[in-house]
Amino acid sequence: MTPDAHGVAVLLLTAVALFLFTRDRLPLETSSLIVLIILVAGFQFFPYERNGVPLGPVDFFAGFGNEALITICALMMVGKALETTGALQPLATIVGRAWSTRPLLALLVTLIAAAVLSAFMNNTPIVVLLMPILVSVSLRVKFPVSGVMMPMGLATIIGGMSTTIGTSTNLLVVGIARDLELPAIGMFDFMLPAFLVGGVGLIFLWLIAPRLLPERVPPMADTTPRVFSGHLYVKEGSFAAGKTLSEVLAKTNGQMRVDRIQRSESLFLAKLPSVKFQPGDRIFVKDSPENLKHFEHLLGATLYNISDSEHPVDDDTPLKAEGQQLAEVVVTRGSPLHFRSLAAVRFSASYGLLPLAIHRARAPSSQVTGDLNNIRLRAGDVLLVQGTRDAINTLKSSGNMLVLDGTTDLPHTHRANRALAVMGSVVLAAAVGLMPISVSALIGVGLMLALGCLTWRDAANSLSAPVIMIIVASLALGKAIMGTGMAEYLAGGFVSIASDLPLPVILSAFILIMTVLTNVVSNAAAAVIGTPIAVAIAQQLGVDPTPFVLAVLFGANMSFATPFGYQTNLLILSAGGYKFSDFLRVGIPLTIIMWIGFSIVLPLIYDLG
Template identity: 55%
Template sequence: MDSVIPALPDGHGIAVLLLIIVALFIFTRDEIPLETSSLLVLVALTVGFTLFPYQYKGEEVDPLGLFHGFGHEALIAVCALMVAGQGLVRTGALEPIGRMLARFWAVSPLFSLLLTLVLGAFLSAFINNVPIVVLLLPILVSVAIRTGKPVSGMLMPMGFATLVGGMGTTIGTSTNLLVIAVAADLGMRHFQMFDFFFPAAIAAGVAILYLWLVAPRILPERAASLNDRSPRLFTAQLHIEEEGFADGRTLSELQEKVGGSLDISAIRRGDTLIMPLPDAALKAGDRLRVCDTPENLTEFASALDAALFAGDTRVDDENPLRADDQQIAEIVVTQGSFLEGSTLAYARLAERYHMLILALHRPGTTLQTLSTDLGNMRLKVGDVLLVQSSQEQIASLKQNAELLVLDATSDLPHTQRAPLALTIMASIVAVAALGLVPIAISAVAGVLLMILTRCLRWQDVVQALSVPVIMIVVASLALGMALLKTGGADYLAELFVALASGASPSVMLSSLMLIMAILTNIVSNNAAAVIGTPIAFSISQQLGLPPEPYVLAVLFGANMSYATPMAYKTNLLVMSAGGYRFSDFMRVGIPLTVIVWLVLSWLLPRLYGLG
């Protein structure tokens, strides 16, 4: 085999290759929203080809064609399936599965863990794994609290099981849909829904055995991220005493006295309410409505010479502050939630649900509590809010499918439309699996049925659509097209073949899959998949071999998002709920990646006759 290093592509090809390097870098930067970096890439491509025209096979590349991703069937299918999955969440269609698993856990925890992993993997082959993880998280947290076992031994295996299960069908993940659509655009036959189910099922079976028998034993015990890390807040009254410090002073003077940390929500003077403005002058007999920890409230009362009351009872050693009906709960920000991408001030969470926001935990950062201005922090998938409210309010929160509440008594939403939503989702899958219509059409039709039958509202549709996912898909498709039309894909394929000179086709396939597996844990899996697909196609052409196994190597490799928490959004969800560290994902995820990679590296060459 010729091992000569290929010549570099022309100026346009080099520019696209450099842009890909820049894109893969900025996609990983938390300070730049993913939708912003995706738009930047899209603008760079379209403006670049407008200012510097380029011809491909005698025809000028139309910059407007780089926007085709917005109307691409893969994006339409991804969005429609996200919305349909939201219909299952809103109606509680998966609730019977949750109830069944909860009952099994009370009988046999070891067998129940296996059943949970298998069901999670199976469901994720047909439904986006985010609602599956959202369904199982409160169940497993509840089981851990009841049994006294660490939740860290359950959540990560469950999350990874949904990832390995998603490899099994064309609709299992958005990555699968993109790879298949891009490969079809390149001229390859269109994969049917179960065309690669066999190798994926074998790999998933081996992976689940590892996640069942090995992963819980090598995971260290972790406490939940927010348990007992932030104190409860109490609402009380400070009564202004005659000739005390506060008598005759303004609120700004009181704030200066206590260091600006006094949270006064109302002033009552007799039967009159006074706005708590900085220049409001106080008089003896005024009552200030305040909210803080018991320790801080006691310090405020002492510093201001005020009396602290809870209701009509004066607070002292014999009558401490009590909150018998108050509960603390953890709310996880999930994909599609109205909290995603919003701030607490804008979402008005505390006002809408009559709760106190005690703290915010973000994976990989330290806990932030009242002393920090949480109101203006933009929330991300995986963030966990520690809130306090009444038992009744917490119970109603758990019935709201827009919020994922973690505690020991989590109730799952269920409505009379749940069977209908499940039937529509099954029909979407069945019609596409039988080849009657493409998945993009069946999914859009299913969404319409869910709206017409009121399984979904239009505001649910808006919440289900993820702008970052849409933008990364469009930008990745544009990058893939530019890479192909400037000769960049051919150059990278020639370079790969040259560097692997003397290696067998099966070793090349295995190497390509490993490269994709590494890349997907660093950057977006969709970006890695769309960029890798034309390269895989070019490699197969240069080797004179069928493209299917090499395209599948990209598909499977881009799905191996196990080694880092940022590799996939469900990793962030389980990281927060289980209190995991970055090193825990590497401890369990790297061996899992190696296992799945080795199994598929052995299977694919034999299934496709590569030796």
Template identity: 50%
Template sequence: MNLPDIPNNHALAMLIITVIALYFFRRDDIPLETSSLAVLVILCLVFTVFPFEINGEHLEPSSLFFGFGHEALLTVCALMILGHALVRTGALVPVGRQLAKLWKISPALSLLITLIIAGILSAFVNNTPIVVLLLPILTNVALRTNSDTSPMLLPMGLATLVGGMATTIGTSTNLLVVSVASDMGLPRIGMFDFSFPAVIAGSIAIAYLWLIAPKLLPKRSPSLPDTSPRLFSAYLNINEDSAANGKTVTEILKMTDNQMNIQSIQRSPEYRNIVALPDTIIKEGDRLHVKDYPDRLKEFESVLQATLFSGAKKVDDSNPLSADKQMLAEIVAIQASGLIGKTLKQVQFARRYGLSVVALHRDGKAMDVGRRSLGNITIMTGDVLLVQGDAEQIAELKENRGYLIIDGASDLPQSKKAPIALGTLFLVIAIAAIGIIPIAISSLCGVLVLLVTKCLDWSEVSSALSSQVVLIVVASLALGSAMMQTGGAEYIAQLFVALAFDLPPAGILSALMLMLAVLTNIVSNNAAAVIGTPIAISVATQLNVPVQPFILAVLFGANLSYATPMAYKTNILVMNSGGYQFSDFIRVGLPLILIMWVTLSFLLSWLYL
């Protein structure tokens, strides 16, 4: 085995930066946007301080910004907006309603049809809207039939990932691989050029998710059951001997360690409401309207030496606190909600919707924070908020299509704009598939149609976009370009071929796909795809074999993000909604990766080598 010579200093620097980037991309405590921007800045600084010449031409650091105007990024953003329009207008609601009816007839057959529909839709639409549509439906089915959600939600989520592999627009990963390969001078891969192996492998995967995966999953409780703590509205009546009598609101709050939140003050004799300003003096006979957990309300009663009332009755053992007509609902934070990367205080959630957030779940478990601290926590994709409010407030929130509410979807309305959104998406795909105009242009035309027809406005367009996706794509493209131009990618390819020198080309192709499959479950799949594409081209060139199967090995391998929750954003949505644990993804995802890897390795070798 002859190992390749050590590459130039710039190539070594790119390899080191790549390792650092992949490490930071997987860190949960550092926002992905920050990691991506840091990688881009470091690359530019390296080539500014240490200039690099290629074939006598100086590599301009500013050229690394090309990702911001790259057709792959524009297409990804346009398709995200088109997918959001389907959710916003309720274009897919009829599909959901028919599935909900079918579940009542035959659950086993319904699961199969659900998996197939999820896979087919995800081949043409970003899978996040598909998961957003199906999660409430399946959860509602489980509640109505008194069955477990575990055998439904995770297989459904993985089915959308499997289906996304079938076309160039199925996932952003596919678009990036195809675009990077085209940038490097290879023939453009058509929308359905690799659908045949993807459909065959996907069919086997769907059978596994239908027949075997549900049996591997233990019963899990929903992330936020209805037994979670509720907030209770009550009144603290200030008596003559109350410790609060004669004190200001600021002084009273200090007595409760600033834990009490006074909604309003009712002052006799008419019990008119007055604003609880910091310097407002509390008098005998005042009633402080507060809202909190029962134990906290009793604590406030004791500290202030007041009398706790619920309505007109004193709270005691014979007259306990009552939440009246208050309802609980689970809200999953998705990109379109406008919550991602912000705190509840920043978006004024309570004032805007009239709802109180009583709990927050992240990564399948409740966050151990006080209720007053919830407003200061930065919301991440997949976080589940338990909110409380009356039925009208919950119903009003349902009308806001930016939120995913896990309590059933049978009453979700379909707007009059739904046919326009659905027809626009169909035309975008059809025109690109026929080859009239490229998908980058047709998708942007589709966004313009949605804006002109008022299916979406600009605020909804901006909420549909993900800063994480934008920056990870830009940083990955810059890193991939730098690796290719400095020779770093070629060195990895030479090292990879040297280590696998005993294997035939089919074995090297299979090993490449497996390497990408491992990488995509640890770091961003987009980063894995962009970095892996130039390596695949170099490997095929050195082996003197067709390049396309090695490109597809990267594409398929980077999509095998089944074994960890952080591998793909919809995995997080499913994990939190179904109460799954990390081990559940490994239990179901690893066999699925092996099935897809073996099947696709055989098909690519048979069809192309």
């Protein structure tokens, strides 16, 4: 067949969309909206019909009410309830104990637990649960967290392949296949190939991946404080005596941070630029030990600890930061810090913590220090903070942010058992065929809210605008590709090239195409665009379309090779101190193993000999 003008335009728009989805500077939701607007406007101003069936702009809005999207959103909310109630905390305790005794076996247990859990719930809460454990154990046992955090994250992706509800990609592929009138795919129908191939992948992550990863230094290599408080005693004849505050700050090139100025036991001076220092004044300052000693030398003052006015700071009396420790705050979607600055949320005033540095997820080699208040934070960024144990615990127990502080104390509420019971009921009802997963998940959200396991604020925060918008835009593109006949055209081109090859080779080639596509663009986009083409290829070859649909499902899930291929990859990128190349070191061999595995197993199971 020869494509018409609308079909060619849709194909070009698809190429543009895939390009836009890879642009980091343009938010994913913005790219998706642009694609949707172009598609709707194009079919509004240039009406189209094929074989007497019109395809209008309103048809592209169907994605907002798509059953798969509703299911994905409902499961995100149910997963959020498990996270905020601390329902999985007992598992964290078991895994944490195992790490203290037999680390190699504990890594295997961690990988299996991550994979099994991710078969039934969103990957993000699982990674959020396990990250503090791995950071804590690495600090206690003194092994590099970089050797285990990435394998854990990739294990959740492998586990998510095994059921229809494991990932949003699975739900989309299964939903589109149903819309194309293929036989229904049950929750566990493709668990066998996922188990066989995924098992090999987990063994690779257990025994080989840690050896491929170089030892990286994470943002919090230890929990010792970096910033200390002290006071500078102004001596007679020193540079500071008789000078104004502005002159003293100029002497330090504006680097000294003055908290307060004390003249007598009960008199504190306002920090005005014109205030003059007198001998006997105490300047309370906060900085690194090196900088504080440098200020002492510049000003001719004497440095003392904050609570010790008798013994000057020297080799015998070092600076102390009593009650102070470090923690990492990982920015996640739905966090109060996501797409906001520290100044906007009044971070220091609200939480009593001092920001020290920001490790940017999308430029992991760069650490931002200095004035951090006006930097707009994004998902995956890691904020290094210092404060008292109580302040860090308060932030951690709020459940609003992912805090890594070297402990395994996780929030756990009396509603945790209720949340687990609801989640189990959601999965069981769908697994036994009592009701569709979309219905059971929505009922589950209602139960979580009614039982107090979830608040409306948490429910709203659990939803990801980028995920929703890219699914809607991809579904619209998929409908346009099908409606204009481009799916059949692309399938015909693929078949004409590969028709002389054996069916297993054709299937293998298609898995590889989907795998490459999902590591370049969103896995949702790859799945939605690839599924109708896969069905058309199978129909033109005259074979069962199910293995080709599963080729899309498995291929679109193999987001191993880049930190931006999957949202959990982004979370562990900065927290583990990784570089982009580290994902290539582990992700490419893992992708090859999984690709070869599915290329062998799928033809055997579905008799494509």
